[in-house]
Amino acid sequence: MSPSSAAAFDAKERPGRPPTLTDRTIDAVREGIRNGTLVPGELYSVYRLADKLGVSRSPVRDALLRLAETGMVAFERNRGFRVVLPGARELTEIIAVRLALEVPAAERAAERAQEADREALESEYKAMLSAVAAGDETAFMMHDQRLHGLLLELAGNAHATRIVENLRDATRLVGTSTIRASRSLDDVYREHRPILDAIEQGDPRAAGAAMRRHLESTGLLLLREAARGHRTDADLNALWDNLVGLPPGPSA
Amino acid sequence: MSPSSAAAFDAKERPGRPPTLTDRTIDAVREGIRNGTLVPGELYSVYRLADKLGVSRSPVRDALLRLAETGMVAFERNRGFRVVLPGARELTEIIAVRLALEVPAAERAAERAQEADREALESEYKAMLSAVAAGDETAFMMHDQRLHGLLLELAGNAHATRIVENLRDATRLVGTSTIRASRSLDDVYREHRPILDAIEQGDPRAAGAAMRRHLESTGLLLLREAARGHRTDADLNALWDNLVGLPPGPSA
DNA sequence: ACACAGGGAGTAACATGTTACTCATGGCGA
């Protein structure tokens, strides 16, 4: 009896099986966070969200528990739940993990990319440009995610792909309003070019290095923006060096 | 009214708050898998497990959904759920991810270990020896896990720690009956010595290299055991090279 | 003005009810 925002559902999933209400609720929450309907830090309840979506509490609870697993929301016993936006520490940790996984993935992708793979990558890259031109940040993020996802899939490690996807989820919120503030989408777009070039040329080391530069510069940007006012630059640099630091190569 | 195995619960968690039924159910499932009460591949239902544990279906369902998230169990719509034991592919992927995360962690740990940290590590190492002497495989696994956990915590990345813990979970089952079959606990125990030595000496590169050797040799062992009969050796080697491959260092 | 009990609103966690689906089984026709 609340057809109000029942259309907030997204409806996707693999063929045959219809998506479960839990899955659709997960998408709805993501979307709610993205468009500002769900404010980080605010206290919500499963009750209210459930009838806002027009479903029962069960699938909503299941969905939120899954999101809590990745750190996107946090439950407080008998109080409610909050959307969590990651702090400086968490962001740095996430970047460190992504570096550990995506740099080798880029290397492997360069080793074994076929023509069809290269085309798929370029296609996403072009779609990113279109999004830049249209100023559509949401679309940009989506294609960025897909490009990184394709690279990881090319490397052949489904586990790593899933882990990175979850990590992106936790940071998506920060990235959204952040990037346009301090740097244009265009810069981020351009950072991907060297990665694709290296893959085109089948040069693993160059691909890995380009991916490292990309993740480090974008990550550092996100970190500075997220920590604005809460931490000193010295603090931030110490944090960064501790968790991301220097590659073991050029050490003594 | 089924006090039969109601004592299967474990009851742990941080102070103050009592653990939720969901948490205790997760432990109960883990234990059930470990001791053979829950057989991999067999079809079970939330109904039956719930009253076997003497609780309602809700916390059991929540627990299983969480475990499904890490791939430990899999639901089949309107059929039941199964305990999944990872195949060759998945095992190899997991090893690759662990290498990516734990090798750098060992390097960082060597950089910043304090006296107290070294003592904690040695303590676990000694506990592993006791377990070897007692032939207690369960205790051995626990201390092995703690040692790796301590190393990751030392590196300061809580996210990485959690990820590795989840990955271990998915493989614990394979490891259990496997190791004693093909190699003695003692060998695995000894492999940790070079890691601790390198940390003792504050040598990051040596620590990383030792960790890599350890994970590769133990991982390869697990893989061969798990794939016994299902895959040829050539198959396995191809898989391994694809996902784990060579470090980017000594390439052309 | 201020400390403080206690009552009540609201909640997550847990329990139970309902539905629509999957599949094994057995009977029936060929």
Place this chain on the structure above:
DNA sequence: TCGCCATGAGTAACATGTTACTCCCTGTGT
């Protein structure tokens, strides 16, 4: 003997009911 279909048992997914807890208020005594 074999194929086919109806039927029913068993299930996850979803809905709803219950409980014990956490706070926020509000009023009372000082």
